[in-house]
Amino acid sequence: MVSESFERALRGSREELNARFAEARQQFPALSADAFTAFLREAVDPLVQAVDAVCPERADAVGLAAYGIALELVGQRLVGAGAPDTAVESTWRTLLPAMPQLLAAEPSRVIASMTNAAHQVGTTPNANAAAWVNDVTRLAPDCGGVDELLRVGQVAAWRAGLAHFRQGAIGAAAALPETLAVKAVAAPASSRWADIEAGLRASEWFDPAKPDGPDRKGALRQVATIGAFRGLGGQFIVPPRVTRVAGNFHVLSGDETWLLTADLYGATFHRLVPNETAASRPVATIPPATRLPDGPGTVTSVASSKTTLAVTWSLTHRIMLFALS
Amino acid sequence: MTRACGVQALTYKRGYGSFVLSKIEIQNSPLPTARRTVSPLKIFQRLSSAPTNPHTPEAPRTFDVAELYRGPVAATTDADPATPPLDEKLRQAYFWIVNTAIISPHYDIEYNSVPPQSFAVGDGTSRLTLPSAQSYSGYVLLPLLTFATRRKCLFIGGPGRGKTASALLMGVLAGYSVRDVRRAMQHGHPQMTIADLLGTPLPADLVAAQRIEDIRISWRAWLGMRVKIVDEYNRIPTRTQSALLTVMADNYAEVLDHIYECPESAWFLTANDDKGGGTYQVIEALRDRIDVIVQALAFNPRFLSDLLARIEERIRPEEVVPRQIVFTESEVDRMQQTILAVALREPVRRRIEFFASQFELCDVAADQFEYKTKDTARLAGAEWHTLVARDTGRDRLKDLGCQTTNGVSVRALQTLIHYAKAIAYFRGNAVVELEDVRQILPFVLHDKLAPDLDAPFFEAAGNGAFRTDRIGWLRRVFDLSCAEYDQLDLDREDTVGALIAELRRGLEGVNERQVRDRLTRIERLVGELTKGRKLYGHLYDDLLVLKYLHQRYTNYLRWFEAR
Numbered sequence: 001m002v003s004e005s006f007e008r009a010l011r012g013s014r015e016e017l018n019a020r021f022a023e024a025r026q027q028f029p030a031l032s033a034d035a036f037t038a039f040l041r042e043a044v045d046p047l048v049q050a051v052d053a054v055c056p057e058r059a060d061a062v063g064l065a066a067y068g069i070a071l072e073l074v075g076q077r078l079v080g081a082g083a084p085d086t087a088v089e090s091t092w093r094t095l096l097p098a099m100p101q102l103l104a105a106e107p108s109r110v111i112a113s114m115t116n117a118a119h120q121v122g123t124t125p126n127a128n129a130a131a132w133v134n135d136v137t138r139l140a141p142d143c144g145g146v147d148e149l150l151r152v153g154q155v156a157a158w159r160a161g162l163a164h165f166r167q168g169a170i171g172a173a174a175a176l177p178e179t180l181a182v183k184a185v186a187a188p189a190s191s192r193w194a195d196i197e198a199g200l201r202a203s204e205w206f207d208p209a210k211p212d213g214p215d216r217k218g219a220l221r222q223v224a225t226i227g228a229f230r231g232l233g234g235q236f237i238v239p240p241r242v243t244r245v246a247g248n249f250h251v252l253s254g255d256e257t258w259l260l261t262a263d264l265y266g267a268t269f270h271r272l273v274p275n276e277t278a279a280s281r282p283v284a285t286i287p288p289a290t291r292l293p294d295g296p297g298t299v300t301s302v303a304s305s306k307t308t309l310a311v312t313w314s315l316t317h318r319i320m321l322f323a324l325s
Numbered sequence: 326m327t328r329a330c331g332v333q334a335l336t337y338k339r340g341y342g343s344f345v346l347s348k349i350e351i352q353n354s355p356l357p358t359a360r361r362t363v364s365p366l367k368i369f370q371r372l373s374s375a376p377t378n379p380h381t382p383e384a385p386r387t388f389d390v391a392e393l394y395r396g397p398v399a400a401t402t403d404a405d406p407a408t409p410p411l412d413e414k415l416r417q418a419y420f421w422i423v424n425t426a427i428i429s430p431h432y433d434i435e436y437n438s439v440p441p442q443s444f445a446v447g448d449g450t451s452r453l454t455l456p457s458a459q460s461y462s463g464y465v466l467l468p469l470l471t472f473a474t475r476r477k478c479l480f481i482g483g484p485g486r487g488k489t490a491s492a493l494l495m496g497v498l499a500g501y502s503v504r505d506v507r508r509a510m511q512h513g514h515p516q517m518t519i520a521d522l523l524g525t526p527l528p529a530d531l532v533a534a535q536r537i538e539d540i541r542i543s544w545r546a547w548l549g550m551r552v553k554i555v556d557e558y559n560r561i562p563t564r565t566q567s568a569l570l571t572v573m574a575d576n577y578a579e580v581l582d583h584i585y586e587c588p589e590s591a592w593f594l595t596a597n598d599d600k601g602g603g604t605y606q607v608i609e610a611l612r613d614r615i616d617v618i619v620q621a622l623a624f625n626p627r628f629l630s631d632l633l634a635r636i637e638e639r640i641r642p643e644e645v646v647p648r649q650i651v652f653t654e655s656e657v658d659r660m661q662q663t664i665l666a667v668a669l670r671e672p673v674r675r676r677i678e679f680f681a682s683q684f685e686l687c688d689v690a691a692d693q694f695e696y697k698t699k700d701t702a703r704l705a706g707a708e709w710h711t712l713v714a715r716d717t718g719r720d721r722l723k724d725l726g727c728q729t730t731n732g733v734s735v736r737a738l739q740t741l742i743h744y745a746k747a748i749a750y751f752r753g754n755a756v757v758e759l760e761d762v763r764q765i766l767p768f769v770l771h772d773k774l775a776p777d778l779d780a781p782f783f784e785a786a787g788n789g790a791f792r793t794d795r796i797g798w799l800r801r802v803f804d805l806s807c808a809e810y811d812q813l814d815l816d817r818e819d820t821v822g823a824l825i826a827e828l829r830r831g832l833e834g835v836n837e838r839q840v841r842d843r844l845t846r847i848e849r850l851v852g853e854l855t856k857g858r859k860l861y862g863h864l865y866d867d868l869l870v871l872k873y874l875h876q877r878y879t880n881y882l883r884w885f886e887a888r
Binding site: 022026073112121164165171 | 393
């Protein structure tokens, strides 16, 4: 059984919805009627009910928009058994029902955007999809519109580990109302956004939640250990080397090269195509006055920016990152 | 419930339409037997959200946080999406037609980034090539390019192959409703009169008018449309064809001394048989106005399941065209202008020139050098085989000109340039590549360059199929022309080209002595080119241009002497 409001929406567009299901079967031959029905009942119906409670005249529109997107998700097996991650499913069950007003305003945009973002966060290695869902769920009631919600989602994705979105996410946060921006980066409520932004722009290792910084400020401190052997779910076939190219960290392993982005919230690797890998020659020269801790084997490569020192070792597939500021 | 083929699958599909809603306990009868109203069918209206012709990103890589909201779900906005660039929109239209609207596309326009894999089939005379770069279906691409450049395209092929449906799609892409396009489509038939085609005088005016200019004409609505469709044009009576020719060629219609100026438009014509098999022979001038000819290829029965689904779901592609790929009039205007701005640079242009110069020469057609052309022989009504019999001394297998009974007209060259630019634009390029010309040329010259099927080329081993395969033959002829061009090393050793370039720099400041020097060089070059050489098409054109240069300098010298 489904709720009365959802049943009303389905009944009102029955022919069209049946046709869309039939068409989706052409597009996605593996689309399971049972799985789709279950998803409608367990994920879409609560959404419609949530909207019906605050804005009943928009319940039908939300139901129809959710129906279409649910078809795509079930058809592509992005939800239910066999889904590559649970982020999309928990977004529908937890996050979307928490924002009925925003759903009512622009149902397709909100549902599709949140779904795509959840999928992206959920499929990014080492990203914390649960943290993203919790963050957006926490902040959604404070959003004054869909545009603000989307900015909040971007900030939350960055904080969930999508380090490559760092610059864009800081910009997105800056476009939010100050109180919401401060809340979005989990800074103390008394903080000023201008100070937080300055700290974020100055160093990848600045923590808005601790604006006064770590106790050993200025000293070399290990902030992350990233990467792994491909046989254990990582990226590298052979122990990697790091180098600095055009202001970016490049990681070389065998014939392959990655671009590395990293900050306080996480690190991501992006495989480079051959014409992007020119001039990637690693060196193992440790900067003067830098004292590295003991590692597995000998140091095979060192690369640094103003704020970060990346080091690889001969007996590990992992890369150590040290904060320099 | 089993997943089976054939009839069982049909039963299964018929069931699931109602299955979903019945599962969630909605009453009433199964859906598919009831008549379904046409609804926005999103699956059939899906467009590629990824770039349709992506290029490798430049280093260093940058990340846009907006990418967070791109993903497996297509619709991300309830408002109108941002308008993509027009070339991207055109490609989206192409891919929508190829992937959704038509069934069983054939990729006969092949591009390769690296040498393609090629497989010999059977006794080795058939080859299947797997292109290594994005390749296209000519049956879809050529009409689209015609739409973008507002030119004229003829669909040919047997009945029931989707010619008319494809033409209809083009009308819908131009923003017309399916109903308007259908109503405006002209269906050729043996009783079709000029009034049927163009319009009729108002009967009341015919009775009351004292002067011809007082008779008002009720013009047919299709004349004002930006996409004009003439179905089965070879069934139109000859006299009416002449009226159609005026509209096609000069863009106006005339009835009782009244003129209707038509807007610039794309034309789509269909014919079951391009070789005069219609009710009426198509007049040559009308055929010549057609820019490209595309053949509707055979349906691959492997796609029967798609056809079945379309029947069951009552899907008509023209009725579900996504609005994102519908073009406004001003967008087509802009597209036209941008296409014309695509560069066609000298190395490619020279190969087109070299190719075109192969065919017009007919050494025995005249004594006067300028008239040694196939057109001279045609105008004189000479029998082709008697001319061929008199044509001696040339290697008739090697000479590409011997493969045709006519030459390439100026109109055909103009069309080739238009479409070469259009396909380059479609591929997202600002410059025409040689491969663009190679791919588009056969569709342009399909009906323009007539093969001499008695020529030795068609008798040669392995060339028999070219008697019926016009596209393959023209592409082969262009390849042979390019090979000859390379062998002559004309990219580096183009003495005639250098002399033309010298004149084009202007005569300002050129003194009498320099003119005499240039005249001497031209005369010496003519001597070298004619000494002991057979006369081939490209040499004939070079000699004519040298004569032209010589005449220009001679006149200039005369002016010096008269000063």
